[in-house]
Amino acid sequence: MQANVAKPRYAGTKIQKLTYWLLYCRPGFEQDCAQDALRQAQQQSPVIVAQPPPILANSGYAVVALNEQALSYRELIFARQLIRLHQTIKALPERDRLTPILAAIATLPGTFGTLWLEVPDTNEGKTLSAFTRRFQPLLEAALREQGKLQDDIKLPRLHIFFPDKSSALFGTSDLHNSAASIMGIVRQSMPAEAPSRSTLKLAEAIEVFMDRSEQTRLLRQGMTAVDLGAAPGGWTWQLVKRGIRVTAVDNGPMKGILAKHPLVQHLKQDGFKYAPRKAVDWLVCDMVEQPSKVAKLIEEWFAAGLAKHAIFNLKLPMKQRVAALDSALNSIRTRFDNEGINYRMLAKQLYHDREEVTVFITRTKN
Numbered sequence: 450m451q452a453n454v455a456k457p458r459y460a461g462t463k464i465q466k467l468t469y470w471l472l473y474c475r476p477g478f479e480q481d482c483a484q485d486a487l488r489q490a491q492q493q494s495p496v497i498v499a500q501p502p503p504i505l506a507n508s509g510y511a512v513v514a515l516n517e518q519a520l521s522y523r524e525l526i527f528a529r530q531l532i533r534l535h536q537t538i539k540a541l542p543e544r545d546r547l548t549p550i551l552a553a554i555a556t557l558p559g560t561f562g563t564l565w566l567e568v569p570d571t572n573e574g575k576t577l578s579a580f581t582r583r584f585q586p587l588l589e590a591a592l593r594e595q596g597k598l599q600d601d602i603k604l605p606r607l608h609i610f611f612p613d614k615s616s617a618l619f620g621t622s623d624l625h626n627s628a629a630s631i632m633g634i635v636r637q638s639m640p641a642e643a644p645s646r647s648t649l650k651l652a653e654a655i656e657v658f659m660d661r662s663e664q665t666r667l668l669r670q671g672m673t674a675v676d677l678g679a680a681p682g683g684w685t686w687q688l689v690k691r692g693i694r695v696t697a698v699d700n701g702p703m704k705g706i707l708a709k710h711p712l713v714q715h716l717k718q719d720g721f722k723y724a725p726r727k728a729v730d731w732l733v734c735d736m737v738e739q740p741s742k743v744a745k746l747i748e749e750w751f752a753a754g755l756a757k758h759a760i761f762n763l764k765l766p767m768k769q770r771v772a773a774l775d776s777a778l779n780s781i782r783t784r785f786d787n788e789g790i791n792y793r794m795l796a797k798q799l800y801h802d803r804e805e806v807t808v809f810i811t812r813t814k815n
């Protein structure tokens with residue numbers, strides 16, 4: 450750790466080497482992101498950092514310092530990306546950013562397979578991205594010449610994150626423990642036929658939670674699904690486009706091609722009271738309700754064996770967001786354990802999520 454990364458002081462007598470992690474997140478969720486990461490670390494061993502790095506509100510990123518704990522990207526809810534932070538420069542000269550940046554990279558051990566220049570997902574970040582676009586080919590050429598950047602996608606990625614005009618944070622990500630998209634954002638283009646932008650949320654959830662083989666295995670033509678809170682039909686559209694038959698439950702109208710689609714049965718009923726006569730493959734749910742109420746609903750469906758897989762949203766309250774989320778997810782875990790249900794559950798605040806988190810559950814055999 451060099452340059453201007455805050456010098457840690459250690460609690461206790463044993464001097465410990467700290468690892469700094471840079472996490473990208475939705476602006477406004479920096480505290481939640483850091484809290485979530487620290488909680489994951491605490492589950493392994495106590496986190497002892499006398500002076501934790503400051504969290505900047507609405508910055509779109511957080512830095513956390515850990516002693517020996519590792520973080521698992523997949524298990525982090527609010528982090529869009531997980532980067533091991535090696536160095537920070539805080540006074541980049543505007544006229545020549547290349548020289549200090551090359552000098553900083555020269556001190557990093559090893560070589561890299563990819564160079565990602567990244568900015569926060571904020572208005573300032575949008576302005577800075579004009580600079581990173583211009584700078585990328587220059588820096589790449591210089592790093593190739595020095596042998597620091599090689600055409601080998603198995604090598605770690607080098608990230609340079611520019612939180613503002615004059616700072617740069619240097620880090621690396623492990624290809625097996627990070628997001629595979631720049632800035633950790635899975636961008637989706639809006640399908641012309643889909644009746645609402647919410648469709649992008651389910652499309653992103655499918656990409657983020659399932660690898661290609663799982664997508665092929667779990668989303669097959671001829672399967673059945675129930676969509677609770679379906680109108681106007683963005684999520685239903687993602688399912689019918691894969692040949693899945695959907696019961697769409699909502700008092701509101703289904704729109705566009707979904708108003709009269711052969712694979713869609715629209716029921717104007719209360720999603721909290723509806724139950725299918727026969728079990729379905731998928732339950733998806735986008736009803737705006739308290740997370741505890743949605744969690745209970747999911748528990749009932751799985752306990753009754755009504756669905757094998759689910760994707761649903763948990764709307765976050767204004768305050769105590771991590772606590773409300775923990776309580777909803779723990780309620781599901783406890784109930785499933787009591788019922789002897791084997792499952793895998795992942796939760797993420799997706800790029801297309803606002804004040805909410807998307808959860809994926811799939812029943813497993815053992």
Ligand SMILES: C[S@@+](CC[C@H](N)C(=O)[O-])C[C@H]1O[C@@H](n2cnc3c(N)ncnc32)[C@H](O)[C@@H]1O
Nearest residue numbers: 645647678680681682683684699719720735736
């Ligand atoms: C965010 S919108 C869903 C958007 C939808 N996923 C899409 O992609 O177009 C929430 C929907 O939940 C419905 N909803 C809320 N409470 C409900 C309930 N108790 N039963 C059925 N639908 C409900 C609302 O009518 C609204 O259409």
